[in-house]
Amino acid sequence: MNETLLRSLTPNVLGILVRRGADFAAAEDAVQDALIEAVRVWPADPPRDAKGWLVTVAWRKFLDATRADTARRRREDLVEEEPASGPAPATDDTLQLYFLCAHPSLTPSSAVALTLRAVGGLTTRQIAQAYLVPEATMAQRISRAKRTISEVRFDQPGDVATVLRVLYLVFNEGYSGDVDLAAEAIRLTRQLATAIDHPEVAGLLALMLLHHARRAARTAPDGSLVPLAEQDRGRWDTTLIAEGVEILQTALARDRLGEFQAQAAIAALHADAPAAEETDWVQIVEWYDELARLTDNPVVRLNRAVAVGEADGPRAGLAALAALDDSLPRHTAVAAYLHERDGDLTTAARLYAEAAQKAPNLAERAHLTRQAARLNTCRPR
Amino acid sequence: MAKYLLLKHYRGAPAAVNDVPMDQWTPEEISAHVQYMSDFAARLEKSGEFVDSQAISPEGTFVQYGGEGRPPVTDGPFAETKDLIAGWMVIDVDSYERAVELAGELSAAPGAGGRPIHEWLELRPFYGTQATATDCPWK
Numbered sequence: 001m002n003e004t005l006l007r008s009l010t011p012n013v014l015g016i017l018v019r020r021g022a023d024f025a026a027a028e029d030a031v032q033d034a035l036i037e038a039v040r041v042w043p044a045d046p047p048r049d050a051k052g053w054l055v056t057v058a059w060r061k062f063l064d065a066t067r068a069d070t071a072r073r074r075r076e077d078l079v080e081e082e083p084a085s086g087p088a089p090a091t092d093d094t095l096q097l098y099f100l101c102a103h104p105s106l107t108p109s110s111a112v113a114l115t116l117r118a119v120g121g122l123t124t125r126q127i128a129q130a131y132l133v134p135e136a137t138m139a140q141r142i143s144r145a146k147r148t149i150s151e152v153r154f155d156q157p158g159d160v161a162t163v164l165r166v167l168y169l170v171f172n173e174g175y176s177g178d179v180d181l182a183a184e185a186i187r188l189t190r191q192l193a194t195a196i197d198h199p200e201v202a203g204l205l206a207l208m209l210l211h212h213a214r215r216a217a218r219t220a221p222d223g224s225l226v227p228l229a230e231q232d233r234g235r236w237d238t239t240l241i242a243e244g245v246e247i248l249q250t251a252l253a254r255d256r257l258g259e260f261q262a263q264a265a266i267a268a269l270h271a272d273a274p275a276a277e278e279t280d281w282v283q284i285v286e287w288y289d290e291l292a293r294l295t296d297n298p299v300v301r302l303n304r305a306v307a308v309g310e311a312d313g314p315r316a317g318l319a320a321l322a323a324l325d326d327s328l329p330r331h332t333a334v335a336a337y338l339h340e341r342d343g344d345l346t347t348a349a350r351l352y353a354e355a356a357q358k359a360p361n362l363a364e365r366a367h368l369t370r371q372a373a374r375l376n377t378c379r380p381r
Numbered sequence: 382m383a384k385y386l387l388l389k390h391y392r393g394a395p396a397a398v399n400d401v402p403m404d405q406w407t408p409e410e411i412s413a414h415v416q417y418m419s420d421f422a423a424r425l426e427k428s429g430e431f432v433d434s435q436a437i438s439p440e441g442t443f444v445q446y447g448g449e450g451r452p453p454v455t456d457g458p459f460a461e462t463k464d465l466i467a468g469w470m471v472i473d474v475d476s477y478e479r480a481v482e483l484a485g486e487l488s489a490a491p492g493a494g495g496r497p498i499h500e501w502l503e504l505r506p507f508y509g510t511q512a513t514a515t516d517c518p519w520k
Contacts, residue, residue: 109382141429
């Protein structure tokens with residue numbers, strides 16, 4: 001039994017059923033039934049056309065369930081006119097699923113769960129493990145999400161930006177258990193990129209690849225953070241970097257800039273530098289200026305202050321920082337870093353310790369505490 | 382997407398509005414209170430926001446390393462300990478605002494006279510996953 005094959009076919013089959021008029025929840029049930037049937041029958045009698053087999057069986061399951069359900073007579077009329085199985089580009093069906101799973105009526109966590117389930121073909125258990133919640137909780141989240149979108153008409157064009165946001169959320173979650181969500185997000189974004197011609201899809205894919213390429217170098221074996229400047233660049237995945245850069249350049253050439261492309265451009269400039277001190281900070285500041293024009297996200301301006309500190313010196317960075325709200329996440333950490341570069345080690349140590357208290361995760365807290373301790377132990381008191 | 386711990390205190394938190402010790406409630410009031418808590422948890426299970434919840438005994442023991450080759454030292458509970466945790470619930474919600482909303486609801490559990498207790502619950506975010514490079518590209 002080829003589980004990878006089954007998983008890759010699931011969104012396709014689901015998409016076809018939904019396009020034929022099945023509501024999402026019923027279609028999903030039918031596809032699950034068909035998968036169980038496949039697991040039972042295929043080992044002894046493998047089909048020649050796996051996808052065709054699944055579509056036929058799932059559609060039959062859907063019809064059986066619908067006909068058995070007298071309360072759903074309305075849908076029965078619908079299925080009487082079974083659509084002719086004409087050729088349709090396979091990608092379109094999956095694409096519709098992306099839009100449906102990222103529908104604006106869903107909360108972000110529901111959209112993420114549904115996308116992983118319907119488009120990614122992950123089991124509820126796998127998704128629950130990845131998000132460290134009980135399986136029952138995730139099952140409820142998914143079934144609520146299915147109910148929420150059951151009334152959504154499927155003929156309206158979806159919003160690509162929403163789909164990209166959901167995929168980016170998946171990417172950011174990292175991984176736990178047996179599913180690597182970053183890799184899963186890349187797989188889904190690749191799939192989306194083949195289905196849709198959109199510079200921001202390419203931008204997001206490039207961004208993910210460029211970040212992912214550095215993953216092995218970003219943490220030490222004990223799980224502690226390794227800052228960009230200290231990372232062993234030999235451990236960066238050059239194949240992923242090359243692919244990311246190429247995808248980005250193609251997207252940029254179309255002259256429809258968006259925030260993912262701009263972020264990817266910054267990531268590419270970091271990835272391009274053979275050594276930290278050869279980083280082209282001047283160009284990075286220019287990209288942050290572009291990014292600030294495209295989005296009002298204050299984190300962008302904070303990151304820009306760091307880049308200005310590298311390009312024009314720590315005083316300039318501190319000046320840029322002074323213009324920002326000091327309650328921003330990581331504002332204190334940035335201030336600490338710039339003060340250290342400026343030679344004010346006492347202030348830097350105090351700010352590192354303060355930033356550690358506000359750190360959003362354990363690895364970062366430990367990292368900042370270590371920075372404070374380093375300065376406290378090396379300078380005379 | 383973000384996990385929060387709701388902490389219920391026996392003591393240590395500011396006084397509730399309807400601050401009558403539970404042993405002075407009527408049995409019906411206690412049943413109503415317990416029912417409210419379990420309904421609340423059941424509702425969060427349905428909405429996919431529930432992670433876990435437990436009540437814990439007021440009896441606790443402090444434990445300390447006893448030195449090489451020696452058993453751990455135990456002591457307590459200390460009468461002067463200011464804070465005492467009665468129980469906790471972990472939720473997984475989309476936003477801080479949603480976490481506050483739910484904590485507010487939980488604080489409205491009925492107490493003496495069937496009126497909401499208005500007790501103070503402590504809301505503590507879990508440390509999250511690693512920051513993405515986008516959040517801090519200089520990392």
